[in-house]
Amino acid sequence: ESAIMLLVVMAGFLLLDKIPYIEKVFPGPVQRLVDRKAIWQDPWNNEVFGGDQIANGLWAMSSGGVSGQGIGEGFAKTIPEAHTDMILPSMGEEFGWAGIICVFIAFLLYLHRSILIGRLLLGVNVGQYLFNNKKWVTQPALVADRSGARMFSYNPRIAILMNRLGAGNLLDRKGRILATGSPEAYLKQQDSLIAAGLNPTELQSLSHKRLDRYYPFYESMFFWVGDMNSGAFMGSTNGYFAEYEHMAELRGFPAPETKFQVKASRFRENRFLPRVETEMTVAKRDFSALSGLLLAGINSKKVEEFKKQNRDVQMTVDAALQTDLQNALQTLDTLKNSRISVVV
Incomplete structure (x- = not known):
């Protein structure tokens, strides 16, 4: 050529x-x-x-x-x-x-x-990535961040597709909405939400805000649910944060996580310390369930059909009980100047 x-x-x-x-x-x-x-x-x-x-x-x-x-x-x-x-x-x-x-x-x-x-490379060519693309389109790459810590990098089209799919509703054990992408969804449950201890005025005020996700029980359920609007505490272990933990399930597909022990040969905890060799645990998400949608095209009819399936996730937590506990704590004079939360 x-x-x-x-x-x-x-x-x-x-x-x-x-x-x-x-x-x-x-x-x-x-x-x-x-x-x-x-x-x-x-x-x-x-x-x-x-x-x-x-x-x-x-x-x-x-x-x-x-x-x-x-x-x-x-x-x-x-x-x-x-x-x-x-x-x-x-x-x-x-x-x-x-x-x-x-x-x-x-x-x-x-x-x-x-x-x-x-x-030597006769058997290695771009053809395998083109004709066996279902495997490679979701294959992550094990790289390093700025500090030298090992991490998996994913096809950015996966994040674009997940954003296009949107998330389903997150429900408590009795079907009350904890998180949703539509204010109309929780307004249909307004009576049961008020009975669970929520303020009707605050519910109406929340519905007029322009948000990606709405959290009626935000004050009392933050550490259970999380906040996809801000991404606060994403990756943290000081709460359950179901919006992050079930990010894939809320979009209708499984993404099992596997942990690996790897070696980082140029890790530096901060810029004042020298680079050292250390071992660390990294987690890899398997997004192979999305390969069909990615190959069909993010704007394809297949994606639109996929969005129509039920993608709700129900938790075992009781939002009403959690709200009652949080409200009761706020009435105690000994705790007024303290930051405290109860997770049941």
């Missing part, structure tokens, strides 16, 4: 300006091509502004001769584009014919090694 591409480029360089009327369609590029060809055909006699570019390179190489002028003794600044297109003449002036031959030998060695490596 590379050889064919090279032939196409060379043919275009030689013949493109010969196509009739093409100079009227693309006058600038075609004229530039004509000028380049004129310099290439005769670097010593042409009518092109800046037509001494090749001549400058030839002057530099002729100054270098066989052994060169020596390191730092050349005048590369006199050669146009000596750091890019004309870097070989600038090296020829300082290292001579011997230096140019060494450059070509280095390229031949590089080509030889590339061919050997290519032969």
